[in-house]
Amino acid sequence: MDLMNHVFPPYSDKFVVVFIDDILIYSRDESDHAEHLRIVLQTLIDKQLYAKLSKKVKFLGHTVLGDGTRVDPSKISTIPPRNVSKVRSFLGLAGYYIRFVKGFSLIATPMTKLLHKDVKFEWTKKCQWSFERLKILLTEAPVLIQPELGKELWSTVTRQLMVSVVC
Secondary structure, three states: OHHHHHHOOOOEOOOEEEEOOEEEEOOOOHHHHHHHHHHHHHHHHHOOOEEEEEOEEEEOOEEEEOOEEEEOHHHOOOOOOOOHHHHHHHHHHHHHOHHHOOOHHHHHHHHHHOOOOOOOOOOOHHHHHHHHHHHHHHHOOOOEOOOOOOOOHHHOOOOOEEEEEEO
């Protein structure tokens, strides 16, 4: 990651985000994206680094595809939490993806009540339903896409390219 941060400082947070060995290139439109992609690839060539182009990349708990961003299903636990600490951990992780789940707080309420002080931990059917519902909603969450100016929202496709750098 230190190497990547030294390679891309002029472009960081302008149209490049680097995390460990992944490079996210983002742009406002296709013509900018083509130019940004050219700059990044030329920079890699100049630094004698090799890139593996990918259409599907896991990035900060999300799966980024050509058609949008999804929750990374490997991040969602399949085992119900059995104590306050595990409930807090699950709700914290699930809360990271709150933008993917409509009505999140209402669905999470039975588990959230377990976090209150002086409440005896009792995993009820409502808690189990809440856990199962959130798990389903997170793993089957809709794809979030970036709208394009001048185009209908439902026909918009995100044009992002992820590059995994191989040193």
